[in-house]
Amino acid sequence: MKSPLLSIWATAVSLAFLSQPVQSAGGKQCVCELKNSERPFPIDKLDNIGTMASQCNRTITPDQMEEMDVLTLGLQRRLEQLKDSVAVLEKEDDGELYGAVSLRIIELEMAEVLDLMAKLKKTTQSNQQLGEATSSQIQNMMKDMQNLEEFDRMQVMKKHRENQRIKRDLAVCQKGLQVTPQPPTPARGHCPQGQLVSVSGPRTYTLTQYGTSYSYGTWGKDPNPPPGKENMYWLVALTSSNVYTNYIRQYSSLTTIVLGVGPIDTVIAPSNPTTNTIQGPNVVMYGDAVYYGCYNSPSICRFNMTARTVTNVALPQNSGFNNKFPFGYQEGSYGYTDLDFATDESGVWVIYASPDNFGNIIISKVLTDSPPALGKAWRTSLFKYTASNTFMACGVLYATRFLNKETEEIFYSFDTVTGEERYDLRIQIKKMQTNVQSLNYNPQDRMLYMYSDAYILSYDVIFRLVPAFAVFNFRRSFFESFGHFFKMTWFNNAENAPDGFSVTVALLDTFTNCLQVLQQLMSVFVTHVLRDGREAEPNGERKTREGGS
Secondary structure (H helix, E strand, O other), rough: OHHHHHHHHHHHHHHHHHHHEEEEHHHHHHHEOOOOOOOOOOHHHHHHHHHHHHHHHHHHOHHHHHHHHHHHHHHHHHHHHHHHHHHHHHHHHHOHHHHHHHHHHHHHHHHHHHHHHHHHHHEEEEEEEEHHHHHHHHHHHHHHHHHHHHOOOOOHHHHEEEEEEHHHOOOHHHHHHHOOOOOOOOOOOOOOEEEEEEEEEEEEEEEEEEEEEOHHHHHHOOOOOOOOOOEEEEEOOEEOOEEEOEEEEEEOOHHHHHHHOOOEEEEOOOOOOOOOOOEEEEEEEEEEEEEEEOOOOOOOEEEEEOOOOOEEEEEEEEEEEOOOOOOEEOOOEOOOOOOOEEOOEEOOOOOOOOOHOOOEEEEEEOOOOOOOEEEEEEEEEEEEEHEEEEEEEEEEEEEEEOOOOEEHHHHHHHHHHOOEEOOOEEEEEEEEOOOOOEEEEEEEOOOEEEOOEEEEEEEEEEEOOHHHHHHHHHHHHHHHHHHHHHHHEEEEEHOOOOOOHHHHHHHHHHOOOOOOHHHHHHHHHHHHHOOOOOEEEEOEEEEEOOOOO
């Protein structure tokens, strides 16, 4: 194998030989000229770009930004002083010398304020001009760099940018695979399976049989199915302008809905639309009946899948419908999502808003009779438009919001048992598409069913099963009691102790008292924690005390 230095030397010798004139036999000279077919690299242009970049760095400094902050802060303080001086004058003006002096002080303070405002205006204009000039220079440098990139025949810069993009995508992917951070420790709840702490998945991710035709819709599984329909899945796509549809599609299994084979369509009404038509993507199925928002009406419709009959109940007066209080996201709102339906361990719920509650969410229990009826209602402080979706689990409303194209976040909860509201949840859901048109929870399989830009997805909902807070409270109570008895017994006995024997007796008394407290606390622990705790059975089920937390 030839050495690179030897190859370079050989090339140089060849070029030198070819560039020398050759004497022919007749006395004439032959000259060979070498010409480079490529354009010469404009090194002077690259130097100019480097010079301009250095000038930008010297021109824009942190001191300039700090000057703006100093002037703004000074103006704010002068205005506060001026306000105080005017208040003093109004309160203590005697109409004589004191008033004249106060007015003179206010005059001087106003002059200082005007001077600061003039400086701030001048600095702002200067910074604005500097920003515009710098922006123009940066754009010119970018154009020049793009022109220089034409000389990159090996596409080094293009491959470098591609590598950087792949690194960013890998970092985002790795972050998505990490465990969702748990929210703050919640208060003791009433949910049999514990507190909702994270959402993992997606477990299912596929287009429906419709392809990308219908971006609005919903899907799921009946949490209270009739015999013979335990494995069926249902799908509702808004086939008319992303607003309404008049039929429900069912599949015999998860495999058939993923493959899009063997659908069973059930038509609500032969004509479309009618009052009984489904409006909006927020639909649920419970007990072989479909609950949805009636078309162009502030009412709840219930469609019996077996009898194929529709009954309804009106929402309270002034309840929002027809896009008055929809869910929102970063770039707008999800159309016709005024009514959101949810299922949990106790049945069916409806989530809506009204001007009477300032557009904030209202939760109502839906009594699953025929016709349906509204039960107890709860008013929340969450403005409906700030949420992108909601669902219920164990009587707790959870609301999501749009974080970015890859992530939806459960940020809010309302407990209908305790009335407690929380805005500090940080439970993230990884998305595969940008928008989420519907979100339903099934208490039977503890799955979240999502419809996202014509795709259907499912997620596992993770609950906390161990009442760790009870162990913490027990341990804290024990050490607090131990410290209390130690201090009381030690100081009370040792203060008048004539010798070390009395002190030893005092310590023994303290230890005995602490043992008694420990026995009492252990009794409380066994009674209220272990008896109420969830002990895992071999089949995965958990025993709970009837009505227990």
